[in-house]
Amino acid sequence: MEFRHLRYFLVLAEELHFGRAARRxxxxxxxxxxxxxxxxxxxxxRLFDRDSRGVRLTAAGRAFRESATALLAQAEAARQLAREIEAGAIGRLRVGFVGSMLYRGLPQTLRGFEAAYPGIQVALTELNSQEQIDALLHDELDAAFIHTGRVPDSLQATRVHAEPFVCCLPADHPLAAQPELALADLRGEAFVLFSRKASPDYYSRIFDMCAAQGFYPQIRHEVRHWLSVVSLVSQGMGVAVVPAALARSGMAGAAFRPLAGTAVRSEVYCVWKTAPDHPARDNFVAMVAAQAASKKAVRQEKATGTVADGL
Incomplete structure (x- = not known):
């Protein structure tokens, strides 16, 4: 039995005339x-009675008609589902992110993606960089936003964001009264730092920034999320060097000041596993990369004075 047989049967069952059915x-x-x-x-x-009076469905034919209709409907639904999945228009997308991405445009990116692909259910999970890499390797995430481009060979990474570091201090700290700080101003302060285990790249980057200014940070607390860093600082438990985006967190009790004399930047990479095939993930990564390229072009145009500062 083939689907062709079912289609022919249903048309004949409607027409009850071989000539008309053949023409259809x-x-x-x-x-x-x-x-x-x-x-x-x-x-x-026997599904049809054929005699001089015409063509009629038998009792078996009438029962078979219901099943044949359902089978063809299921087959069409399966074909449609396969086409939509291949196009990345339906399915589920598991996205990991570091907390700072909440202030780096991730919500806007997700709204744009969900508007373009309403059939995709996006599930977010906040994890540190190393946890996301592990989750990608174990197929527990489809895409991730992390603070390092150094990933295993089975993963691909593209940089999507870069911004300066700033100093985060308790709002009542004497240095908070200054409009700008040098990293050396934090010599002797107790530091709240992102955990080395959670993100070894970030830990090393901040440590090296301080070392380049002639001192090693006195690390008092290590935590696993950027918002935890800011929260501890806001409660007077130390100072920190954080990505500039966290100044938009609105955390009461924390003050953020630009850092002078350092060119090191905070970076975010979108990372994904090259296999297995996942069209929805590929569409998401393509959108993220296109947005990053667009923002970079705008920044370059601003730098050359070809775009108004308000844009």
Whole structure:
């Protein structure tokens, strides 16, 4: 039994006339008769009565008609589902992110993606960089936003964001009264630092920034999320060097000041596993990369004075 047999059967069941059914199917009458005979032989039951009075469905034919209709509907639904999945228009996308991405445009990116692909269900999970890499390797995430481009060979990474570091201090700290700080101003202060285990790249970057200014940070607390860093600082438990985006967190009790004399930047990479095939993930990564390229072009135009500062 083939789907062709079912389609021919249903058209004949509607027309109850071989000539009209053949014309609807754009075939001649003999092939239609042959296909109906093949279907009846496959089913093992007579589906039509044929005599001088015309063509009629048998009791078996009437019962088979319901099943054939359902089978074809299921087959069409399966074909449609396969096409939509191949196009990345339906399915589920698991995205990991570091907390600072909440202030680096991730919500806007997700709204744009969900508007373009309403059939994709996006599930977010906040994890540190190393946890996201592990989750990608174990197929527990489809895409991730992390603070390092150094990833295993089975993963791909593209930089999507870069910004300066700033100093984060308790709002009542004496240095908070200054409009700008040098990193050396933090010599002797107790530091709250992102955990080395959670993000070794960030830990090393901040440590090296301080070392380049002639001192090593006195690390008092290590935590696993950037918002935890800011929260501890806001409660007077130390100072920190954080990505500039965290100044938009609105954390009461924390003050953020630009850092002078350092060119080191905070970076974010979008990372994904090259296999298995995942069209929805590929569409998401393409959108993220396009947005990053657009923002970079705008920054370059601003730098050359070809775009108004308000843009």
């Amino acid at each position: 199917l754009a075939i001649s009458q003999p092939p239609l008769s042959l296909n109906i005979q093949q279907l009846e032989a496959s089913v093992g039951a």
